[in-house]
Amino acid sequence: ELKVEQNPLFLSMQEGKNYTIYCNYSTTSDRLYWYRQDPGKSLESLFVLLSNGAVKQEGRLMASLDTKARLSTLHITAAVHDLSATYFCAFCMNRDDKIIFGKGTRLHILP
């Protein structure tokens, strides 16, 4: 079965803390996406990871990809309230270019 599992699905954390969101996917892929969605809003592209070992950083967010483990992580450093949102990972299937989305991790950062 084709699936993407995000862990945790809900996360409440204090400002200033670090945390990691995990994204496991079920089949071969060399392209992994991270998106952010604010409540009632659309999705905003954060990162595209294209190869094994890829790491990208933007501000307090850092994403990485391990294609052998079929795992991507989104690390939050010194969280601030503005990062509160739902974060989705999605992977692109190599065999037919189909993109599969996870259920999202709802992140709530307490001031």
Add this chain to the structure above:
Amino acid sequence: DGGITQSPKYLFRKEGQNVTLSCEQNLNHDAMYWYRQDPGQGLRLIYYSQIVNDFQKGDIAEGYSVSREKKESFPLTVTSAQKNPTAFYLCASSIGVKRETQYFGPGTRLLVL
């Protein structure tokens, strides 16, 4: 400004009625997509199109129809055959083949009266 627009923002459907959601992009992207998002869930692909006058079914195409007569437009019709249409509908586009990053419109929330 380049981007993707969707209209309306909110849409109400009566039982047995077909309704059409609009999606327009001025990014000169070849590929366009329609997704459905239910509360607390990820996105599920309804239809996608890689070129004008061609489109393919996604995972949940039943009860929906699309057309792609112009490169910049990809309207979605929710037919009366879709028995549970209440959801948030998102349109997206990408430069070319599906492996490219997708850019999303603001969404249409469909509610059933």
